[in-house]
Amino acid sequence: MxxxxxxxxxxxxxxxxxxxxxxxxxxxxxxxxxxxxxxxxxxxxxxxxxxxxxxxxxxxxxxxxxxxxxxxxxxxxxxxxxxxxxxxxxxxxxxxxxxxxxxxxxxxxxxxxxxxxxxxxxxxxxxxxxxxxxxxxxxxxxxxxxxxxxxxxxxxxxxxxxxxxxxxxxxxxxxxxxxxxxxTGSLLFTGFITVVYFVVGIRYSDTPMSYLPVSVGEFTVILLAMLCTIGLMWVYCRNLDEVKILLAIGLGTTALLLLFAFFVIPFNICPVMLVVNISMVFYLLYKAIYYKLANYALVGLFCIFSSGFYYICDTLFDHLEPHQRIxxxxxxxxxxxxxxxxxxxxxxxxxxxxxxxxxxxxxxxxxxxxxxxxxxxxxxxxxxxxxxxxxxxxxxxxxxxxxxxxxxxxxxxxxxxxxxxxxxxxxxxxxxxxxxxxxxxxxxxxxxxxxxxxxxxxxxxxxxxxxxxxxxxxxxxxxxxxxxxxx
Amino acid sequence: MTDTSFHNRKYVIGGVVLLIVITFTVRLVYLQLLSEDYKIFADSNAFLNNIIFPARGAIFDRNGKPLVYNQPAYDVMVVMREVENLDTLDFCESLGITKEIFLQRMEYIKDRNKNPGYSSYTQQIFMSQLPSKDFSVFQEKLFRFKGFYVRERSVRRYDYPYAAHVLGDVAEVSQKDIDRESYYMPGDYIGKQGIERSYEEDLRGTKGVQILLRDAQGRIRGHYKDGAFDRKPIPGRNLTLGIDIELQSLGESLMQGKLGAIVAIEPSTGEILAMVSAPTYDPRLMEGKERGKQMSMMFQDPLHPMLNRAIQGTYPPGSTFKTAQGLTFLQEGIVNSQTLYPCSRGFRYGRMKIGCHSHYSPIAFVPATGTSCNAYFCWGLYYMLNNRNKYSTIQAAMTVWKDYMVAMGFGYKLGVDMPGESRGLIPNAQFYDKIYRSSWSALSVLPIAIGQGEVTLTPLQIANLGATIANRGYYITPHVVKYVEGGHLADSLLKRHNVPVDKQFYEMVVAGMRNAVTNGTCRGANNPWYEVCGKTGTAQNRGHDHSVFMGFAPRENPKIAVAVYVENGGWGATYGVPIGALMMEQYIRGELSDASKQKALSIQERTIKYQF
Structure with a gap:
């Protein structure tokens, strides 16, 4: 001993x-x-x-x-x-x-x-x-x-x-x-991006984008959700053509919406962008079920979570204890x-x-x-x-x-x-x-x-x-x- | 084994730590090395400069009677955090306030918008400047009111209800004062008017300071470096005024119910013996917390009681100005003692007429002064301005004339040691060139010879004219403060100003002014005790004439020169002469005779109706 x-x-x-x-x-x-x-x-x-x-x-x-x-x-x-x-x-x-x-x-x-x-x-x-x-x-x-x-x-x-x-x-x-x-690193990434969503979403939720009735927080979170989803598809599904098309649709729609809102009729473009994200979710789920690709399902889940996060964030935020909220x-x-x-x-x-x-x-x-x-x-x-x-x-x-x-x-x-x-x-x-x-x-x-x-x-x-x-x-x-x- | 495939992740984790340390280091560089703000914040955080206020200097009259001194008043302070089990009813009763006021006040203190420095740990003012008698009631019960404290503060007290304009008052500094001079901090007192303002630096003394260490709750943790950097306050200097408070009080009572001013000067020293502005107010109204209310009330008063007419009012001097004209004409050789001018109930020249009262004609300088003949002085100015042998142009003549006036203390501030003095108006050649477009003659400006027209003087300037004549040709800058304890008066206040007019001519004017008292317009000022010299004025203006008197006594070794100006008082003899005579009697004899007392009483009771 x-x-x-x-x-x-x-x-x-x-x-x-x-x-x-x-x-x-x-x-x-x-x-x-x-x-x-x-x-x-x-x-x-x-x-x-x-x-x-x-x-x-x-x-x-x-x-x-x-x-x-x-x-x-x-x-x-x-x-x-x-x-x-x-x-x-x-x-x-x-x-x-x-x-x-x-x-x-x-x-x-x-x-x-x-x-x-x-x-x-x-x-x-x-x-x-x-x-x-x-x-x-x-x-x-x-x-x-x-x-x-x-x-x-x-x-x-x-x-x-x-x-x-x-x-x-x-x-x-x-x-x-x-x-x-x-x-898997994606979980850490999800955790990290969740913090980003939270910080950006809460911080800028009441900030209007220029003169548009658009919340900068909401817009940024939805855009980030779109881009991160496409990024994850690239990393985990490895279908470059798909990624290119989705990126073109997502960014194109966003750009068009912004132009229309700025120069024609000012309106809240966030719901329309949300529709784009939801469509993406349906596409991913379709791929997942039809081709039996689990990764697509996970990315789809990520997209659902990301898109919905901003909306549950406000509720979540309101349910914090006052001193923590402050x-x-x-x-x-x-x-x-x-x-x-x-x-x-x-x-x-x-x-x-x-x-x-x-x-x-x-x-x-x-x-x-x-x-x-x-x-x-x-x-x-x-x-x-x-x-x-x-x-x-x-x-x-x-x-x-x-x-x-x-x-x-x-x-x-x-x-x-x-x-x-x-x-x-x-x-x-x-x-x-x-x-x-x-x-x-x-x-x-x-x-x-x-x-x-x-x-x-x-x-x-x-x-x-x-x-x-x-x-x-x-x-x-x-x-x-x-x-x-x-x- | 799973571990080997993830072996490289140790670099990610090690990298994360490095990244965190680098981020923090960058932040520390910013906080500790680049930004100076935090050091300044830290000092104001931790060091409490506990200011010890010096006693403000007291003010005495020329005979040593205290006029203004300090008296303790008490601020009721509250530390919100410590208030508990307060018997609100008892508390309110002992302060003499209602419960509503109490609640209102507490709300106000807690409202950070209205009370930005609020902290529940530190003393906040609940009620300020509680007078001693109210305080004694409160103090007995203080132990029952947890969280309430009292803070001693001194306020100004006045023994006499007189000389408000001279003494002025003190109040909390304005933001402007603070911006101008870093000595002041919010809540400090500063002289606002009168000599409280002009002698602020002497009166205030120097603040002392204790540097205390203060913790985050505002609690004191001791002296910094055991008081090595503490400074003791230096008390303010006491002032002794030239004002004789008895004379001042007589002047103020004589001016009751009238508008105007009295200024009395000791000719040999320039000390102001009395400075009355009517209407006036009781300086005690400005004590303590009522000041703001009183000020706004007086600002709305159409009679402008806040205006110090003695130095701020500018009036046509009327016939008192003729003495200055006579001196100019004599010195310039326009007239001499033999010169006679005609007066047929006034000055007539073509269609120009300036009226005069009935007296013999032609008339010489001394009797003309005595009877206050308008025509004589109009002719004098007429011949002066038109004397082309002596002056190349009328402008040149006018300039010479103006220089005499300025030398006698007109047209510019005399430099009295009080704030807000007016300069009056002495027109010059350029002035007339401008308004007459360069085509003007002696006739255009003639009324200035008899103290009318464009000329205006302050009552102080009129009194100073009297002092100059009494001195036979010089004056000392008139000043209110006689003596600064432990300090000295500004050199400018003791300066002798010589008028470039020979003494012999002054003697002629003195003779004229004596003649006015014995035979002329000032007979009311004559008395058996000493020789009075005087000059009345009846200044025309849009309303009823102003009643003016300027005089001095005794004729030899004069002790007092006085100017009286009663707005719309009518003839100079109506108000000016008797008031001036009483002032001189009071000062020279120390009291009024019984007959004079009667006279004083009757003047005091006479009121002039003013329409606004």
Missing amino acids: SQTQKSIFRSIDWVVILLYVILVIWGWFSVCGASYDFSNPNIFGWESNSGKQLVWGGTSFVLAMFIMLVEKRFYESSAYFIYAAVIILLLVTIFIAPDTKGSHSWLPIGPVKLQPAEFAKFSTALALGKFMSEYSFSLSSSRNFMSVVGLIVLPMVLIIAQHETGSALVFFAFFLMLYREGM RIEVLLGMEDDPRGAGYNVNQAKIAIGSGGFSGKGFLNGTQTKLKYVPEQHTDFIFCTVGEEEGFLGSVGVLITYLFFIWRLIFLSERQPDTLGRVYGYSVVSIFIFHLFINVGMVLGLTPVIGIPLPFFSYGGSNVWGFTILLFIFLRMDAERELKKNKY
Whole structure:
């Protein structure tokens, strides 16, 4: 056993460990900056956030050590059990968690509060790894695929029920892992184009096209639906003549309609364009049924979805919670309310912008310290980096993350089995998602979705959750050598 | 194995991360390196410059009586977020407002359209400038009204209901003031009229500042760098006026029910002893929050009480102007003490006639001044303008004449230390060339010799003429402020202006003015205590004549020069002379005799009916 442990510590990836330690320590300094109180300058005391964060960071190192002791076999055998336990915990949390700012996701355990949603990430990743490494598993089997989606969606639903939509959205990251595992790129493309439809459609739904009674949003979405459908036909059906004809009909009709509306009678051309799209759907379905070509059917479905999306979008949008709707409107530049919903982002930009090239220095940031940025020590922690460490520090953090994630991709690829690779890519995808959404939100590029920046944002659940997530993978990676040695 | 076929997708995923980092870096370049705005926003965010207002300078009369000083008033402030369990009824009662007003006010505060700086965390003005007596009631109960605070602010208080036009008032700065001078911030007070405005920089002092660190809720987290950059306010300078408030109050009561002005000047110093403009108003009306309402009421008043007629009203000076004419003619050698001009109930030349009252003829300079003979001065100007030996053209003669007038302080602003002074009108050759298309003669312009026609002066300029004669040939720029505590008066206010007329000629005018008091039109001003010199004026205009008086006393070492102008008051002797005499008596003797008191009372009660 001692022999094994020794070799574990020799084969562990010290590059990731180094980057991890850098991030945790850097994170602690940022929390100090964010929660520093001019009237109570003790950054080590338990009563201050920075003091607590020191405890979280320190204990997470110990936690990491313990995790390194647990063999991969254990995860392999108990993956479903862990998954089920966390699901039950999530379920229980919905009912027993006290109301914390409208969210029911925090479990008070003694003096600290834990957020089970943080632990759902690694349990889901494990379960997915276990499920997908089974011999008969194939992503192209729709039954298997639906099971995978089910494993992802179940914790999501429970977390949404806890009113933690942000944390729930993180689970979409698993689709990036699925893409690596062979999920068709068209699904990612569909997801991407859906976001584009939504953004363009909502943003410009009330903008008239010149003097015509045509909504720019509606027109653009329908045109995009037409073009994307034709593009997908080209990629998946490979019939160039067909594509040329459809393109000519679609664009020709649109051009004629525009000319007629502009120069003869101004009218809403969107319904007519919709008719063109529907005709296309009928053509595709005809081809699918008559020639038994499944791809045509899928493209047809895409066309139906795309064309109808704008119309269900408005309804969907109206059914969002008001604060979420306003957040989206602010993000899309439809609302300008610097004291209201846009306040967070505006103040975040001010804090970061005021940092300049080299920042104001440790504990010298006025914006973050004076609490201009809400949630500055949690979701908006990157502001403190931007203000106190400036451009150098901010880019430094981003580059550290870049190498950290690249290294994790490298480690994932060298896994000898599917469990390791799936788990590794799950870790990668979750880090990418958190980095993208959190920093993007602070910089005013992505919607304000309350998710933490790993290792930086204040909170025990955050540091512990990501430590567990990461070190399980590092342990798996370390055993790769053992296996080699064994066989 | 499926994994190998998708092996290359690691580059896609790695590329996505790189793309994200690059996008964020570009954004950071924009936010942190290119845009300066965010640094400025950050400072205004975090530093609260807590302005400490200096006490505005007080104003005293020439005898040290306080006229204007500061008194605390209280703004009732509210922090919306902290208001809870408010007993609205009790609250409204202690402020003396109705519940409707309360609700209205609260709505107003929360309306970001009307109250753009609204934050539920910071103090908002609920009611401004609560007087001390109302405040004491409210303060007793303040502890019961959670979320309500009081903020002390000083307002101007006036001890006398007089001298409103001189003192002026203060009010919140306008956007124009702020744009003009960066010293001011919205909500600051600034002098709007009178010396409050012209001495703004002395009176206001310098604001102090505490640089405080403020958090996002507007809460103060301490001094920046422990107050190293804080500045203490420098209090405003006190002003002592040349105004004698007793004299001023007498003047204002004498002018009751009349339109016009009185200006009294100490000739030796140029200090203005009294400046009355009628109708006037009680400066206390302009205190505090009633100002806006009062202002709009007075702006609508057809009698224009806001107009300071003493320096802004331009009137034909009438016969008081003859003294200036006489000095010019004497200096230019047009007339001398022996020169006699005929007067057959007026000046007659061809079909031209300017009437005069009955007196002997021909007449010499001193008695002509005494009886205020129109013909004498018309002949004087006639001969001056037509003297081709001395002046090549009538234009040249006119220019010489104009230069004398300007030297005596007419036609341009005297430069009194108050805002809004008018310059009056002294026509020159170009002026007549223009209106008569270059064909004009002495006869065309003759009425200016007797202070009629195109000539207009302000009452201040008339009083200054009196002071110049009293000084026998010079004047000091008339000014209201005598002394600035810890500062100094502008050099221009202390400047001596010499009139290029010999002292001997002034003595002749003085003799004429004395003659008017002893034998002529100003007999009402004569008294046994000191020698008064005076000159009446009866200025014709479209309505009833204006009653004018200009005089000084005593004859030797004069202490006071005074001008009285009563619109539509009739003969100079009717109002001008008695008012002028009472003003001089009050100032020189310090009080009025019993007989004078009776006279003052009767003048005070006489009202002139004005039609508008």
